[in-house]
Amino acid sequence: MSLKYAVLAALLEGEASGYELSKLFDASLANFWPATPQQLYRELERLAQDGLVEARVVQQERRPNKRLFTLTETGRQELGGFAAQPVRRPAALRDELLIKIQAMDGTDPEAARALVEERLSWARAKLARYERLRDRLLAGRTEEEYLREADRLGPYLTLMGGIGFETENVRWCERVLVLLGQRARLS
Secondary structure (H helix, E strand, C coil), X not given: CCHHHHHHHHHHXXXXXXXXXXXXHHHCHHHCCCCCHHHHHHHHHHHHHCCCEEEEEECCCCCCCEEEEXXXXXXXXXXXXXXXXXXXXXXCCCCHHHHHHHCCCCCCHHHHHHHHHHHHHHHHHHHHHHHHHHHHHHCCXXXXXXXXXXXXXXXXXXXXXXXHHHHHHHHHHHHHHHHHHHHHHHC
16 A cells, blocks of 8 residues: 555645644554655655645645645545455555564663563553543544544544554563563572
């Protein structure tokens, strides 16, 4: 899959500038499809050239003019076709930390501990951010009310995937730290 479809899906939320899309990616899509602002701007240009998004310029007084992007009908059709296709292959986990943990025997156990503690800190921070986003989406409603009333379920469902992923990251890190501590006491 390319960044193209992630950007088109993000624009389902409505008109957005490149900057706003970058923030949206950081807040919600980064848990499953990260992108740098530079990648997003390049992709928006390609999508506009292909007629999948339209851009309009908004004049601003004390700041540079800003371009706002919206999905075209062609973009919606392209995204709908993509969404209906079967997934080509399941996701594969590629994680540098896991390679380092795999190779940690015979190395400094405190270095391994520090790496896992850092991952734990990141995971807890992302989990807290995702929980705040969930609270904003629900806006005081129960999950059942949200699911019944919301126009779009995709953002909530993908957010739940991110919450599950980071919850498991926290659980794994905590367990690894316990095991490393037990191993250190045995030495």
